[in-house]
Amino acid sequence: xxxxxxxxxxxxxxxxxxxxxxxxxxxxxxxxxxxxxxxxxxxxxxxxxxxxxxxxxxxxxxxxxxxxxxxxxxxxxxxxxxxxxxxxxxxxxxxxxxxxxxxxxxxxxxxxxxxxxxxxxxxxxxxxxxxxxxxxxxxxxxxxxxxxxxxxxxxxxxxxxxxxxxxxxxxxxxxxxxxxxxxxxxxxxxxxxxxxxxxxxxxxxxxxxxxxxxxxxxxxxxxxxxxxxxxxxxxxxxxxxxxxxxxxxxxxxxxxxxxxxxxxxxxxxxxxxxxxxxxxxxxxxxxxxxxxxxxxxxxxxxxxxxxxxxxxxxxxxxxxxxxxxxxxxxxxxxxxxxxxxxxxxxxxxxxxxxxxxxxxxxxxxxxxxxxxxxxxxxxxxxxxxxxxxxxxxxxxxxxxxxxxxxxxxxxxxxxxxxxxxxxxxxxxxxxxxxxxx
Amino acid sequence: xxxxxxxxxxxxxxxxxxxxxxxxxxxxxxxxxxxxxxxxxxxxxxxxxxxxxxxxxxxxxxxxxxxxxxxxxxxxxxxxxxxxxxxxxxxxxxxxxxxxxxxxxxxxxxxxxxxxxxxxxxxxxxxxxxxxxxxxxxxxxxxxxxxxxxxxxxxxxxxxxxxxxxxxxxxxxxxxxxxxxxxxxxxxxxxxxxxxxxxxxxxxxxxxxxxxxxxxxxxxxxxxxxxxxxxxxx
Numbered sequence: 001x002x003x004x005x006x007x008x009x010x011x012x013x014x015x016x017x018x019x020x021x022x023x024x025x026x027x028x029x030x031x032x033x034x035x036x037x038x039x040x041x042x043x044x045x046x047x048x049x050x051x052x053x054x055x056x057x058x059x060x061x062x063x064x065x066x067x068x069x070x071x072x073x074x075x076x077x078x079x080x081x082x083x084x085x086x087x088x089x090x091x092x093x094x095x096x097x098x099x100x101x102x103x104x105x106x107x108x109x110x111x112x113x114x115x116x117x118x119x120x121x122x123x124x125x126x127x128x129x130x131x132x133x134x135x136x137x138x139x140x141x142x143x144x145x146x147x148x149x150x151x152x153x154x155x156x157x158x159x160x161x162x163x164x165x166x167x168x169x170x171x172x173x174x175x176x177x178x179x180x181x182x183x184x185x186x187x188x189x190x191x192x193x194x195x196x197x198x199x200x201x202x203x204x205x206x207x208x209x210x211x212x213x214x215x216x217x218x219x220x221x222x223x224x225x226x227x228x229x230x231x232x233x234x235x236x237x238x239x240x241x242x243x244x245x246x247x248x249x250x251x252x253x254x255x256x257x258x259x260x261x262x263x264x265x266x267x268x269x270x271x272x273x274x275x276x277x278x279x280x281x282x283x284x285x286x287x288x289x290x291x292x293x294x295x296x297x298x299x300x301x302x303x304x305x306x307x308x309x310x311x312x313x314x315x316x317x318x319x320x321x322x323x324x325x326x327x328x329x330x331x332x333x334x335x336x337x338x339x340x341x342x343x344x345x346x347x348x349x350x351x352x353x354x355x356x357x358x359x360x361x362x363x364x365x366x367x368x369x370x371x372x373x374x375x376x377x378x379x380x381x382x383x384x385x386x387x388x389x390x391x392x393x394x395x396x397x398x399x400x401x402x403x404x405x406x407x408x409x410x411x412x413x414x415x416x417x418x419x420x421x422x423x424x425x426x427x428x429x430x431x432x433x434x435x436x437x
Numbered sequence: 438x439x440x441x442x443x444x445x446x447x448x449x450x451x452x453x454x455x456x457x458x459x460x461x462x463x464x465x466x467x468x469x470x471x472x473x474x475x476x477x478x479x480x481x482x483x484x485x486x487x488x489x490x491x492x493x494x495x496x497x498x499x500x501x502x503x504x505x506x507x508x509x510x511x512x513x514x515x516x517x518x519x520x521x522x523x524x525x526x527x528x529x530x531x532x533x534x535x536x537x538x539x540x541x542x543x544x545x546x547x548x549x550x551x552x553x554x555x556x557x558x559x560x561x562x563x564x565x566x567x568x569x570x571x572x573x574x575x576x577x578x579x580x581x582x583x584x585x586x587x588x589x590x591x592x593x594x595x596x597x598x599x600x601x602x603x604x605x606x607x608x609x610x611x612x613x614x615x616x617x618x619x620x621x622x623x624x625x626x627x628x629x630x631x632x633x634x635x636x637x638x639x640x641x642x643x644x645x646x647x648x649x650x651x652x653x654x655x656x657x658x659x660x661x662x663x664x665x666x667x668x669x670x671x
Contacts (some may be wrong), residue, residue, distance in 0.1 A: 055645060072645050084645060088602035095587075096613055131493050134466060254445045258521050258547065261576020262481055272547070279550050281460045366466050370493045371543055371554065373524065384543070386529050399525045399543070407579035415603035437604060 045186030053081060056418070060089045064167050064422045071421065078417050083410040087403075090436035096411035098396035102362030103129045103203050106396060111197035113398060114434035116159050120152035120376050128372035128383035132393075133337060134367040135204050140328045142283050144210065147218070148200050149283070149374070150314040154225070155184045156377035157307050157314075164304070164426040165236065173232045175437045180228050183221055190214060195350070203218065203363070204338040205331030214320055222315050222322075222359045229311050237308070245299040250412035250424035257298060260408040263401050264379025264426055265306045266428065270298030275373035288317050294413075300427040307429075311379075335365045344385050362391030371399075377428050378402045402428065404433045449546030450519060458550055464494035472496035472553050473519050474546075481515075482508060487558075494643070497554045505557055506568040506594075512553070513545060513573050520544040523574035525583055526592065528588045530615050540567050542588060569594035587613040 004012035018125045059070040068089035074082040098106045106129075110121035110325035123145045128139060137145075185195045191210050194201045200207050236242045252262065259391055267274060275292040277285040295302030310407035332340045337360055340351035365387045373382035379401030386395040405428045413421045413427075448455065454659065468491055475489045475496050485504035490497050500508050512520040524543035544556040557567055569592035571577045576579075581592040582601040589611035592598055599605055603612070609622040647653075652660065 027509050044553065088600075091602040093612060093619075096617075096619060100619055131464065134461060134464070134493075151671070256575075258445065259575050261523055261574065261580075263522075263572075272445040274445075274547050279447040279458055280552065281458050286457065286459050331640070368466055368492045369497075370495060371525070371552075379526060382524060382543070384525065384527060384541070388532060390532075395527075395529045397527045399526070403579060403583075404576055407576065411575075 006363050020432040037066070052076075058107065058421070060086075065425065066163060066430050068436075069425070069432060071409075071425070072412075073418065073421065075418060078419075080416055080418060080421060081415045083421070085406065085409055087137035087406070087432070088095055088112040088436050090432045092437060094437045095396055095398060096393065098393060100392060101367075102391050103132075103393070104362070106196065106393075107201060107203075108199050109146055110398075111199055112433060113400070113437050114156075114376065114378065114381070114402070114431050115196060116156040116431055117152045117381075118196060119148040119200045120156070120374070121381065122199060123149050123152075123283075124372065124374040124376065124381050125383050126203055127368060127374065128385050129203045129365070131370040131372050132385050132387055133203065133363065133370060134366070135332060135334070135337060136150060137204065137332060138329050139326050140209075141205055141330050141332075143321050143325050144206055144330065145201065146283050146285070146288070147210075147318060147325075148198075148206075150318050151184050151187065151319070153314050153377045154311060155181050155390050157311050158184075160307060160377070160426075160429045161232065161304075164423075167422050167426040168242065170236055170239070170242065173236055176228055176232055180225055183225075187214065187217055187221065190217065202331070204334065209330045215325070218318065218322060222319050226312060226315055229308065233308060237305070243301065245420075245423055246304060247295070247299060247425075249416060249420050250427060251297055251299040252412065253298065255362065256411075257408075260411065261404040262379070262408060263302055263404065265310065266379060266405050268293065269295035269306045271296050276380055280373065282372070288320050290317050300423050303427045364389060364391045373399065376401055378431070378434070379405060398434075398437055400434045400437065402430045406430050406435055445547070447547040448550045451550060455550075461494055463592060466493060467491065467595055469494055469655050474498075474512065474520075474551060474553055477515075477517060478512070479507065481511060485632050495552065497556055499556050499558060502559075505555070506570060506573075508557065509542065509544070510573055512546075512555075518546060518551075519548045519623055520546045520551070523570065523576050523580070524549055524552075526570075526577055526584055528584055530588065530611075530613070532615060534615065535561075537561050537563070538588070538590075540584070542570070558611045566593050568592070569598075571595050575627055587611055589614065 005397045037200065054075045054076055054081045054322065057070065058073065059065040065071065070086040070089070072084040072086065073080050083113060094109045102212040102317040107122055107125055111118040114121055123204050126145075161373065162177035165171070165173040168408045188198055188200075189195050191214060192198050192208055244268045254271045257267045258272055262270070270296055273292055273294045276282070278292055290313045293306045293313070335351065335354040336358075339345075340348070340354050344351040345355040346352070367387060367389045369384070369386040371384040372381055373380050375381075381401050383398030384395070384397035384399065385393045407424065407437070412424050416424065448458070448618070471489055471491050475498055478498060479486050479489070482504060485501040485508065486498060487501060488499040493660055512518045522545040524545050525541070527541050529539045529541060538559045540557045541560065544553045544555060546553070559565060559567070565588070567590060569577065569581055570582065571592070571594065578595075578597075579601060581595050582598060584590055585592060585598055586600045600607060610617055623631070
């Protein structure tokens with residue numbers, strides 16, 4: 001039996017409910033030919049707002065700003081005309097506090113600036129301090145530090161992936177990513193006893209050698225983890241919603257990206273093949289076999305692809321590091337810099353003196369300065385240290401990669417929609433602890 | 438690469454004969470081979486390059502203050518240098534207060550894989566003013582603002598030199614200066630009193646309120662106070 005469909009909708013400018021509590025339904029106005037006719041706006045409707053700009057404030061307390069970032073946006077309709085970022089809500093003065101601390105005492109501060117990448121920061125700081133002291137670390141220590149840095153890259157990228165998925169509207173990959181992150185944190189806990197704020201390095205060595213069961217646990221993780229990455233890949237890389245919400249957003253050309261000081265996955269997504277591990281190597285990274293993924297468009301989607309591939313490359317590096325892990329001492333054999341074993345400090349006179357001198361006065365580097373930068377998950381993380389010969393640095397400067405990356409956000413969000421600002425902001429991978437320091 | 442896209446490759450300018458990058462080892466405290474750009478700078482700028490030294494394998498170039506912008510512009514533009522990346526801008530104040538402050542630029546040449554530290558010595562008794570390099574590197578924007586915020590060094594030519602990490606009405610001075618006490622200048626109770634007395638409208642700048650046409654609607658005394666960044670509510 002043929003039926004005719006009648007389209008109805010709730011009448012505009014009413015509460016939508018009639019006196020008996022039922023929804024009010026009115027037929028759409030149609031002309032004789034059956035075409036829908038636009039109704040004249042009711043009296044008192046909003047005037048035409050073309051040309052009127054609106055000010056909207058996002059943050060500092062907003063879940064999509066990944067911390068305490070505040071963005072003041074000037075909108076024309078839904079399009080961003082201008083973005084004025086405000087930072088500093090989490091400013092703690094780490095650099096100032098570092099001027100009152102011995103070198104080993106500064107390492108816990110590095111945990112707390114980029115708190116998703118604590119082991120990586122510890123390694124970077126120890127490398128800088130060792131340059132300042134003129135120390136060459138042992139081979140086993142180098143490999144252990146590579147393991148620490150790459151594990152930290154994995155956890156940082158996993159947090160980025162999970163939170164960005166939530167920002168854009170996918171919930172499941174967040175759970176998968178955080179499950180894997182938990183496994184890494186279990187390994188770190190097994191290694192050093194702490195999870196988030198690891199303080200895994202010391203100047204001249206590591207806080208602890210890896211426990212005996214660590215290599216097997218890491219091997220099991222390396223076996224399982226790429227499958228989870230592939231799973232996430234299958235779920236979102238070709239997902240229509242994901243692609244639609246990320247492609248073409250916040251694109252930066254290669255020259256522009258370099259000029260704006262972007263680094264890490266941000267600049268590589270724009271097509272700049274620059275990785276500190278390859279081009280300004282440290283920890284013998286030049287002897288590891290891994291690839292540097294590079295994007296072409298520099299948009300949010302390419303940044304996602306680059307980070308996904310970096311997860312896989314990190315597992316390659318970790319496997320190689322496990323295979324080559326040499327036996328031997330972890331710490332250097334110089335008890336003026338590194339603490340002697342606690343058992344000797346209570347039984348051996350000389351060790352006790354070293355212990356006392358180090359804890360009370362701290363080791364003193366010669367006069368000098370150095371800037372040591374590593375490839376952190378966010379980009380070029382540099383520590384600039386100036387020594388005047390005392391046991392505390394005159395100046396300890398953190399070069400925060402996400403700070404410089406975030407400074408380009410007014411350029412990136414210009415002309416995009418308000419909802420895209422969230423996706424672009426997520427793609428920068430900001431950690432406010434590092435930006436405000 | 439159908440869209441005519443050409444990737445920028447770090448180290449591409451060195452040619453095939455350039456040595457592969459390697460982890461530096463056994464670096465001496467002083468001395469060593471300086472960065473070739475230091476000699477090129479001497480040849481180009483002569484006496485404006487005051488001193489070159491190599492500390493822990495990194496080359497420091499001390500530049501005359503008036504020529505700094507020219508030097509950095511040249512390093513950025515010259516085909517033999519191509520320092521296209523500004524890593525960091527910061528300043529150093531020493532514990533010995535007789536020693537002058539230094540402003541430090543860390544430059545990186547991606548095509549040649551070089552790293553150079555350019556410095557200015559701010560002699561005692563001179564104004565804390567240095568040229569801004571924002572027109573060469575857009576990335577200098579926040580780095581210079583932070584340096585101004587923390588040290589009070591004015592970057593002449595910066596388009597928007599405001600405080601960055603501290604709030605704009607912050608009156609205690611410049612936190613990373615050595616004469617600034619680690620606990621701050623004001624007592625905790627005074628800081629709390631100021632925070633509670635702050636005008637919530639001052640969370641927006643005059644400029645931001647002007648975008649929304651809200652600034653004109655404010656009472657005149659509040660306009661005046663916001664204009665000067667004052668706090669109210671005593």
